[in-house]
Amino acid sequence: MAGRGVKLEQDKKEILKRGIHELPAPESFAVPSRFPPVKGEPDPKRILRAAEAAGIRSETDGVPLRDLLRSLAEQKTTLLAARCFDDDPFAAGEQAVLRESPEKVADGLALAAQACGAEETLIAAASRAEVRLLSARKIPAAAVAAGNRSPADFFLLQSLRRSGKNAALLGAQACAALSDAVREGKPAVEAVVTVAGNAVSKPGNYRVRIGMPLSLLLEFCGADRRAQFVSVGTALGGHSVLNLNMPVGFSTRCITVLKKPPLRREFACVRCGRCTTACPVGVVPWLVHRELESGPPEPLLLFHVGECIGCRACSAVCPSGIDLAGEVRRAALTKEGGRSV
Amino acid sequence: MNNRLPYFRGTGLIFRSGVLFRNPVVVGALGLFPAVAAATGLKDAAALSLLFLLISVPSELVLCGTGMLMPKWVRPAAVLIVSAVFYVPAVLLLGKVMPGSVERLGMAAALMTCNSVLYSRAEEYAPEHIFPAVLADAAGCSVGFAAVVCLVASARELWLTGGIWGHGTAGEGIGGGLDLPFAGFLLVGLLAALIQKINLRREENAAREG
Amino acid sequence: MILRDAAPPFTREGPCVRSMLGWTLFALFILLVVPTVRYGPRPVTMACAAMLTCLLCELLANLLRTGRFFVTDPSPLVTGMVCVMLMPLNAPLWLPCAAGAFAILIAKAPFGPFGRTPFNPAAAGVAFTALCWPSLVFTYFDPSQPYVLPAFGPCVFREGQSAAAVLKDGLKPDILPLDLLWNPIAGPLASGLALVVAAGGLLLFLSGSAHWEPTAFFLGVTALLAALFPRIACSPLTSVKYELLSGSLLFCAVFMVSNPVCEPRSRTGRCIYGALAGALLMVFRYFGQYEQGAVFAVLAADAVSPLLSAAVEHLRGWEAKAHE
DSSP states (O other): OOOOOBOOOOOOHHHHHTOEEEOOOOTTSOOOOOOOOOOSSOOHHHHHHHHHHHTOBOTTTOOBHHHHHHHHHHTTOOEEEEEEOOOSSSOOHHHHHHHHOHHHHHHHHHHHHHHHTOSEEEEEESSHHHHHHHHHTTOSSOEEEOOSSBSHHHHHHHHHHHTTOOEEEEEHHHHHHHHHHHHHOOOOOEEEEEEESTTBSSOEEEEEETTOBHHHHHHHTTBOTTOOEEEESOTTTOEEOSOTTOBOOTTOOEEEEESSOOOOOOOOOOOOOHHHHHOSSOOOHHHHHHHHHTSSOOGGGSTTGGGOOOOOHHHHHOTTOOOHHHHHHHHHHHHHHTSOO | OGGGHHHHHHHHHHHHIIIIITOTTTTTOOSHHIIIIIOOSHHHHHHHHHHHHHHHHHHHHHHHHHGGGSOGGGHHHHHHHHHHHHHHHHHHHHHHHSTTHHHHHTHHHHGGGGOHHHHHIIIIIGGGSOHHHHHHHHHHHHHHHHHHHHHHHHHHHHHHHSSSTTOSOTTOSSOSOTTSHHHHHHHHHHHHHHHHHHHHHHHHHHHHHO | OOOOOOOSOOOOOSOOHHHHHHHHHHHHHHHHHHHHHHHOSHHHHHHHHHHHHHHHHHHHHHHHHHSSOOOOSSHHHHHHHHHHHTSOTTSOTHHHHHHHHHIIIIIIGGGOSTTOOSSOHHHHHHHHHHHHOHHHHTOEEOTTSOOOOOSSSOOOOOEEOOHHHHHHTTOOOSSOGGGGGTSOOSSSTTTTOHHHHHHHHHHHHHTTSSOHHHHHHHHHHHHHHHHHSOSSSSOHHHHHHHHHHSTTHHHHHHHTTTOTTTSOSSHHHHHHHHHHHHHHHHHHHHHOSSSOOHHHHHHHHHHHHHHHHHHHHHHTTOSSOSOO
């Protein structure tokens, strides 16, 4: 039986209140040149060409938007939803983009739906309050509140698919960038990145040039030089950074700077069963852990490990600090290969 | 004499294994009833140990000589019959050496005829090994059994009465409760852990030298 | 910046082991307040002595196992506190220390660090002292006499009979059932503190430090058996009140039966575990030698816990059969 994910404490009210700050591009960066916008009523081919010309990439995984829309068309997507929520405790870029320009996001969503042949569109907002905001501003798109349990996009897609729709998600930034590309010929050279953490004096959402080194961004945000930990991506699925010359990318989304690294001490499993309740696909992580601990695992006991979506909800709820997500990944390899890893 | 040295070394190793490294009680988990339940005093433990020696050595030697002459399925019954036969003179001798001990032991004495240590050595080991090896094994297991039973019983008697070999007074020890089987299991378990540690150390040393 | 590496996730939800133990310790500390106000500093000295003993034993065990002198978590302190709560206040100071030492050195250390113990260490320690020194564990002072017990020395007191002992003799205690909720009564330290114990339990369940299912089923089964088979001539409801509020039943229900380490992993298993512990407790009360049988019931249920887990897994089809 599938679980219900994990509800992470959100800490971004202040960040969202301040809107998106524009960060000037470094002097060495070339000024982006525009291309001719699409005249008249755009058709799918011209929309895809504009997406390619603008160089738009999905902020979820960095895949070029043109390729993404083509694959959604091949899969016969019937409903395209704009992902305007962040179920991460710190990241707030998607919400900020929706709040800043909901018309652009709705327009971009409609264009993307046209490009991939989806008949319906939906704006998935972070909360009911945001849905009410959209209807107050008379945004011409259906809206729904995504849940507050991570992985929220998985649960949203699951509920849409259960109601018979072949649904897919597209990031709010990609939607807005597509609208800019089609209507104004603007290339996608910027991304909205949230900078947060207890070692940053100016946390917030920043619109930065793609390719800007992290060190420059963090200097602007007032990062403490004594900070010992920097991570990129979400709190559950991101990765730590050891070299601050790394450039900001489309899929950076959130940079967290902490005074001390979040090291976990690992204890033995205390048999609380929280991991089973948290897993959205029905893996039993404690059983996988037990099997891996007690020698070569029995592949038949590694239920659903191949279906793991890597959300790391199990690791987030484990009181003993066990890397259950890593163990499920190892178990999936074991089951695939029919041998112990 | 030279070619007998390895011979004696081999029997010496068998003896030492029976006493310590392959102790039948703490390593083989055999003969637990006398150690855990029956022996709550050193005198009783000594009596049980002597009884075990007097039954197991001749029984094993007899099975050593006759074991291969009978089918395997007959051996269990043969062991029981042989041990029961040697039980009678053993009890008489024990009564002479330690008067009153057989009555004090009660059922525990009679149950030594089907002691699992004796049974496993006489039924599996004795018929398939040569005389000196069987003698060394029987002696080693007897000493090993005696060591464990006496150690456990001494600890319990000291705790319960404040003295050993009957020199303490009931109720004058540190406390009660250790005459219950759970205490026997705990003490045997601690000894088992000690022997395991010794064996592990030996294996590490052997691996390092090898 | 000198940056360090760490593996995701970089956030967590819910309690961690340290916070679970911290809440349990806090709930146990609160139980010390009322006895300290009533009888002086002796509860505090007993608690400190037991916790210190458990801590030293844990350090020794870790030193023997790993060669290093360290403690990873506050579980020894919890064990010490639980041992104290199940002892009478007039017991010599070394008694809870002996229970704590046994709990850590015998019931916990051989199995490894926190989280691997098959038996509740505190229950094992208290059971050991109950078997070895029953007269010290089950002798209580009469709290109707107004005296302050010495912090360190031996106690001079008039003996009183606990409600559990009176019930064991088949007689009705001369205290009203609801007076057992709050008033000073003869018994272990945690008896007469039913309301505080219940509050502690609520704290543990709401903070996610303990499961409520075993406690609920434990209390449910004990209440049912008390109602169906009363030990004294009274109404079923009166029997339930006396049985639930006498002795250390309530304390064990909240602080021992709900221990996540020894329980089965599944909800169904935990419910059966709680019910089994409750049934065993009543069996020990009806037929056992001692007036308090809660620790023995907990140990017996812990022994069956792996079987319950395996049984639930078997019923769910979680066996290595080619069914996938």
